[in-house]
Amino acid sequence: MTGKPGLPLAGLPLTGLKVVELGHYIAGPFATRLLADLGAEVIKVEPPDGDPIRGWGSRHNGHPVWFSIHGRNKLSVTLDLKSEQGRARMRGLVARADALVENFRPGFLERIGLGPAVLHGINPRLVIARVSGFGQDGPYRDKPAFGSIGEAMGGLRHLTATPGVTDHPPPRCGVSISDDLAGMYAALAVTAACWDIKGNPEAKGRIIDVDLVGAVFSLMEGMLPEYGLTGAVRQPAGSAILTAAPTNTYLCADGKWLCIGGNSDPIFKRLCDAIGNPAMGADPRFADNRGRCAHMAEIDAAIGRWTRTLPAAKAEAVLEAADIPCSRLYDMRDCAEDPHFRARQTVMEVQDPLIGPLLHPAAPFRFDGISPPDMVRWTGPALGAHNDQVFKDLLGETQDG
Amino acid sequence: MTGKPGLPLAGLPLTGLKVVELGHYIAGPFATRLLADLGAEVIKVEPPDGDPIRGWGSRHNGHPVWFSIHGRNKLSVTLDLKSEQGRARMRGLVARADALVENFRPGFLERIGLGPAVLHGINPRLVIARVSGFGQDGPYRDKPAFGSIGEAMGGLRHLTATPGVTDHPPPRCGVSISDDLAGMYAALAVTAACWDIKGNPEAKGRIIDVDLVGAVFSLMEGMLPEYGLTGAVRQPAGSAILTAAPTNTYLCADGKWLCIGGNSDPIFKRLCDAIGNPAMGADPRFADNRGRCAHMAEIDAAIGRWTRTLPAAKAEAVLEAADIPCSRLYDMRDCAEDPHFRARQTVMEVQDPLIGPLLHPAAPFRFDGISPPDMVRWTGPALGAHNDQVFKDLLGETQDG
Structure with a gap:
């Protein structure tokens, strides 16, 4: 001031x-x-x-x-x-x-x-x-x-x-x-x-x-012309994004939530390695975003099984070390003290x-x-x-x- | 163009x-x-x-x-x-x-x-x-x-x-x-x-x-100084607002949602009249916003009982005639055709x-x-x-x- x-x-x-x-x-x-x-x-x-x-x-x-x-x-x-x-x-x-x-x-x-x-x-x-x-x-x-x-x-x-x-x-x-x-x-x-x-x-x-x-x-992004051209009405997708995967929010061992953006090909592979699941990263079904979107539930479940083994701060640290976009859901204390x-x-x-x-x-x-x-x-x-x-x-x- | x-x-x-x-x-x-x-x-x-x-x-x-x-x-x-x-x-x-x-x-x-x-x-x-x-x-x-x-x-x-x-x-x-x-x-x-x-x-x-x-x-409105002064951490309130009532989203007979903002003293009275519940509008417990917030669940339940008797468009028309802020939750078809x-x-x-x-x-x-x-x-x-x-x-x- x-x-x-x-x-x-x-x-x-x-x-x-x-x-x-x-x-x-x-x-x-x-x-x-x-x-x-x-x-x-x-x-x-x-x-x-x-x-x-x-x-x-x-x-x-x-x-x-x-x-x-x-x-x-x-x-x-x-x-x-x-x-x-x-x-x-x-x-x-x-x-x-x-x-x-x-x-x-x-x-x-x-x-x-x-x-x-x-x-x-x-x-x-x-x-x-x-x-x-x-x-x-x-x-x-x-x-x-x-x-x-x-x-x-x-x-x-x-x-x-x-x-x-x-x-x-x-x-x-x-x-x-x-x-x-x-x-x-x-x-x-x-x-x-x-x-x-x-x-x-x-x-x-x-x-x-x-x-x-x-x-x-x-x-509303492209939702209006999409409706006008095809009649498709965008529906809610909760914490996911229908056209990108995996990007979601996952429960951790301490009851806190971790938001993870693993929706690019190289990030997805790093994410799979970081959570100890390199087989998922090598699965040809998940090689591109289209394939990952088609199997979103399976991939989200695998990530969620891993996050539930760790407190959110620990899981966040593991993913950050692998350069993967992620963040706990900050409340006002988290923001103020960060x-x-x-x-x-x-x-x-x-x-x-x-x-x-x-x-x-x-x-x-x-x-x-x-x-x-x-x-x-x-x-x-x-x-x-x-x-x-x-x-x-x-x-x-x-x-x- | x-x-x-x-x-x-x-x-x-x-x-x-x-x-x-x-x-x-x-x-x-x-x-x-x-x-x-x-x-x-x-x-x-x-x-x-x-x-x-x-x-x-x-x-x-x-x-x-x-x-x-x-x-x-x-x-x-x-x-x-x-x-x-x-x-x-x-x-x-x-x-x-x-x-x-x-x-x-x-x-x-x-x-x-x-x-x-x-x-x-x-x-x-x-x-x-x-x-x-x-x-x-x-x-x-x-x-x-x-x-x-x-x-x-x-x-x-x-x-x-x-x-x-x-x-x-x-x-x-x-x-x-x-x-x-x-x-x-x-x-x-x-x-x-x-x-x-x-x-x-x-x-x-x-x-x-x-x-x-x-x-x-x-x-984040006043949440940061409130945390700093008192340690209070704002928590989520779903479809409600903790400090204003009634303002919420209510299920209608056709499964659609109606958002209603009845959170001023005169609007609340008009709302109670419009939904055929003038007794609620006259209840001294609900005379001001503080009282209505303290009894939010009771008031929301009464409004929700009424909305569930009507399709959303009909309930909306009734409330609009009484000059009460309200809107169905528009999807892209609703926006495009409005x-x-x-x-x-x-x-x-x-x-x-x-x-x-x-x-x-x-x-x-x-x-x-x-x-x-x-x-x-x-x-x-x-x-x-x-x-x-x-x-x-x-x-x-x-x-x-």
Whole structure:
């Protein structure tokens, strides 16, 4: 941590980019969190009672722990968009901004008199990113959406089942994946649009439309054209991959799971040697991926018989010595205590003035000469912590409105 | 589809940005696919026998179906980096490029004489993005990694289990999520670095480092600081969310699954009314989220009793009429045939000159005035399809080397 709020770290790529966030919960705020990690000045506009995400998850010293990360590198101001003073301040922020990110339900901004036409009237060069469940048009536009709906309708949740093993509902990915994906795409589209505008005095702003369903659906690989051409509907494959073998997750003697990727010809042979089964590596039925896929169950059973003889850490060490991709399924303790995570500062200790010392994840992109701690300029601020700084210093208000 | 290869569509935000891809499989090529969808000129450099991803999945008319999407809007050239002619062409491409994206194992580019120092010697303003399993430093740098390892070590795979229901291995998300996430972050970081350089004659290039493990780990919400502060290790919750209720996936009379998000106070009351159980909505034990979480099993059971009386489509219609977030778990047929996907052209028919007409997903970001089909300028090209165009027209070679 190197800066104080409002002072960008020289050297971050988006230093100087001005972004206003009208976001709540995850998708919009995650987009601006990424832009803020990259150096942008992000002003998070919250209602007087705050983004409800501040009420999620555990608290420490009375402050929400997740928000230390989710709100980091942002300025927090409070505005009542229902009041004329609030809307006037909002217009002032928009006038000086390069981009605005919002994730209200479609139509809300228009209803309160802050639709894109109004915003572009104030600032014709503004890049406006709108994140929503189903997008700004189409028959489902006005339907309510949570992240889980984006996973369900985008095709992801159909794929997490373990067919033939359980009739329990397919699990979540365990995180708010559809919000995260939509936020990442919004951040990318905003940055691209700002690249286009930069240095071009003729350029106009844009309206960007990102939806959770489409963000999830974008990851469906070749499944859509395969369905269209042949009618084949991809079915879930549990912990395996139907078109590559062996790649699976195997139970070890201590009850832990070991993920192994042995699905190339040379790796498969090394794997068979490492588990003391060179005959399997020499079996002509298993000489190529097609043959191994046809006998996936037999190969997986043989690997599983070996993993069940060793604790996961020991089995992992044996395979690593043979240069075979593998990993135990890390839980948060494994991640936090792992020497690689620590050496790369993917896990780092940060001083939060509200919470105290705590662990933050690094930004998911590194730039030469800038360390991960340098990219955490400050932690998620208290609600409205920057009202004075923004309204007086940036907007030039001379008295409380 | 509007353009022919090499002719950018005016209006896309990254029109004019020149990117070279030294990628293979998924993560690097997905980063450049996103940049290409945004309008960048992407030259995909492949070995003479092609990116091995061309061999993945089903084929139609002899051509790989997924690559129609995965390679769209890119130029394909073949180079033998082991030959001096190949390296000379590579230097020529780098000299005129704004950015390069690579996803070899760390150290490979240096070993063939094309490390960042050499590349910056040719073009000091080049933005170089390096995508790898574990990153460019740290003790695991040289370990082999597949996407599944990124999921396992980044903490995601630990969370997809269904505890107490099955002792089967936690399933995959069903797609190459860690590669996709790393590719998205690389695309964002490249675009941000190019924004920084644009119009600044003093600016230098950068080296960006994105790893699959860190990309997955970036989505772990508040789990890391919670572990650090209290030692609590987040455990999998199957299809539920431990901190919100009711939000789950429920079995319907026709064996299909319905995902329902009823986890706000007003939605919960509407949900109880809609399923004919207003008494549950009025039960003071369930008045707030905390109470509902404490009685999650009881509430989920009541909802599940109702869903099992109706086919999924009928139950969905009942809940939609009450403005309750819900969706069947869409498989690829559901996505492809859905009227919303069609109206928004999230699913669209595209003419692939190699394969014939087929379905493509829209780019996951829309810009006002540009339709999704306009963003598919051309489909994934045949191997080396643009050798002449690139080597002769762009690099100015006057004869075959």
